[in-house]
Amino acid sequence: MSAEETVRINRFLAERGVCSRREADEMIVAERVTIDGALATVADRVDPARQVVRVDGKELPDAPPKVYYLLYKPKGTITSRDDPRGRKSVLDLVEHLQVRVEPVGRLDFDTEGALLLTNDGEVAHRLTHPSSKTPKRYLAKVYRTPDEVDLEKIRKGKVFLEDGAALPALVRVVEQTDNGNAWVEITVTEGRNRLVRRIFEALGHPVAKLRRETFATLSIRGMERGDVRPLTTEEVRRIRDLAEGRKPTNAGKLRRKAGFAVAKPKKKRHGKHRTRKNRG
Secondary structure, rough: OOOHHOOEEEHHHHHHOOHHHHHHHHHHHHOOEEEEEEOOOOOOOOOOOOEEEEOOOEEEEOOOOOOOOEEEEEOOOOOOOOOOOOOEEEEHHHHHOOOOOOOOOOOOOOOEEEEEEEEOOHHHHHHHHHHHHOOOOEEEOOOOOOHHHHHHHHHOOOOEEEEOOOOOOEEEEEEEEOOOOOEEEEHHHHHOOOOOHHHHOOOOEEEEEEEEEEEOOEEEEOOOOOEEEEHHHHHHHHHHHOOOOOOOOOHHHHHHHHOOOOOOOOOOOOOOOOOOOOOO
């Protein structure tokens, strides 16, 4: 059989809604997966039309329809399915869905905001692969307002972390508070662990609150914490286009939506301070 007719075994398991690719590799190493009766290896490829794959001795069901949901992840939840510490998972919030879905990427325990959930393993894999540079826009409340020197370091990729320099990112001060702190908007294209928090901490501006406003072209605007909604047909098309490397026809508008807009920061307010809605 040709390579075009086959898929990697971990991708096949993810597409059948069994688990994520990473979890599939763990199941294979644990000798829980067979192909035509023989134990699978992580390097195996499978022809779905001709071969029989079993997990724990059970043949897999037909692949379910692809579904895509956007969750407004609340603070105080994890994005993995299991946690040794017993913390609440975002997947507890979508138990009512009729199909198993997995988070696309991660948001740390103390961060809230946009989280894509899907059973489309290929789209999830491509959107989280480093080469995809999927844009993610955050709103962060940081201690002490960053000056232009610090902002330029972020924009030019001059913030050095323990695992290497952060890639250049768009950043602007949205609002200064009366106590000298600030709300800062930053758009990153990496998926490194706690990246936004580490960028600001490296510059001496620890993050007090953090919310992901957008993931790729998806926005939580109009949603409340804990809300989950299916993607529209147009949103699914855009996400698939992005995953497959196709440039959207309305790329300019989508780039602005994802945070690639030039905007002047607001000046510090004087007098009575009005608290904005949903600022944590």
